Amino acid sequence: MTGKGLRAAGGRHPSRWLDPRGRHLGTWAFVLNRLTGLGLVAYLYLHLIVLSTLLRGPAAWDGLVAVFRHPVFLAFDVLLVLGLAVHGLNGLRVALVGSGLLVDRHRALLVAAGVLIGLVGLVAAVRTFA
Amino acid sequence: MATRTLPDRTRAASSPRRPRPTVVWLAQVVSGVLLLVLMTVHMVAQHFVVEGGLRTYQDVVAWIRNPVVFAVEALLLLTVTWHGLAGVHAVLLDLGLRGRADRIVARSLLGLAVVTVAYGLWLLATIAFRG
Numbered sequence: 001m002t003g004k005g006l007r008a009a010g011g012r013h014p015s016r017w018l019d020p021r022g023r024h025l026g027t028w029a030f031v032l033n034r035l036t037g038l039g040l041v042a043y044l045y046l047h048l049i050v051l052s053t054l055l056r057g058p059a060a061w062d063g064l065v066a067v068f069r070h071p072v073f074l075a076f077d078v079l080l081v082l083g084l085a086v087h088g089l090n091g092l093r094v095a096l097v098g099s100g101l102l103v104d105r106h107r108a109l110l111v112a113a114g115v116l117i118g119l120v121g122l123v124a125a126v127r128t129f130a
Numbered sequence: 131m132a133t134r135t136l137p138d139r140t141r142a143a144s145s146p147r148r149p150r151p152t153v154v155w156l157a158q159v160v161s162g163v164l165l166l167v168l169m170t171v172h173m174v175a176q177h178f179v180v181e182g183g184l185r186t187y188q189d190v191v192a193w194i195r196n197p198v199v200f201a202v203e204a205l206l207l208l209t210v211t212w213h214g215l216a217g218v219h220a221v222l223l224d225l226g227l228r229g230r231a232d233r234i235v236a237r238s239l240l241g242l243a244v245v246t247v248a249y250g251l252w253l254l255a256t257i258a259f260r261g
Contacts, residue, residue: 034221041214048250054257058187065184081173088166095159127178 026097029090029110036087043080074128081124082117089113089120154216161213168206175199194258207250215239215246 053064067073093109096102102109176185176193185193193199219239227235 034224037214037217038221041218044210044214045246048246048253051253054187054190055253061187061190065186068184077177084169084173088162088169091162092166095162098155099159 025110026106029113030094033087033090033094036083037091039083040087043083071129078121078124078128082121085117085120089116154220158213158216158220161209161216164209165206165213168202168209171202172206191257194254200254200258203254204251207254208247211243211246211250215243 050064053060090110090113093106093113096109097106180189194203216239219236222235223232
């Protein structure tokens with residue numbers, strides 16, 4: 001369904017996601033969770049396509065692995081780990097708050113998730129490029 | 131100011147077979163927590179502890195042939211597919227998808243999930259058994 005169609009059906013237009021007016025930090029975290037989630041679903045299918053190269057035998061796979069060791073692809077690997085960390089840890093926070101748990105601590109949870117995401121990203125970058 | 135709301139008499143809301151939103155929410159939370167564990171295991175085992183971050187063909191085959199690894203990867207595939215496509219449906223519902231269009235999209239996503247899991251399992255089995 002198009003954005004126009006969704007709006008006509010009473011929904012929110014996708015462009016509203018990035019509208020900064022009247023937004024709180026928690027809402028931005030929710031939007032970030034949605035965007036990383038959609039990106040990770042796209043990556044799931046890209047990953048399956050890449051793994052299908054295994055069907056073509058050792059030469060095809062090992063050749064692809066050699067390409068993926070290029071720094072540009074390694075940077076995408078770090079970005080992927082960051083995306084997983086953002087979606088996973090922020091998603092845990094959304095699940096807790098959405099289930100009515102630690103609602104009054106949602107800001108502290110957001111800070112904790114942010115710190116953990118930063119640490120995961122740092123470890124991934126060091127491990128990938130060191 | 132109080133807003134008068136009308137009862138939802140749509141077919142989607144009255145169908146006894148349609149999962150209640152709370153059940154869908156709970157399933158999304160449980161699969162999400164499970165994914166935190168499975169994805170951490172997958173990323174550490176497949177990439178972080180491997181020289182150069184990626185396994186060679188022979189390493190991949192030997193790794194997938196381990197029955198425990200096979201079971202974990204199959205469970206990961208099932209969980210990530212459910213969580214991801216249910217998430218896409220949730221986003222579309224949030225954007226206003228309703229009624230007949232919702233039913234078509236929901237069935238299409240379910241079909242896509244079945245095809246994805248079936249292909250992923252076939253791929254895993256082919257790699258493990260063919261070598």
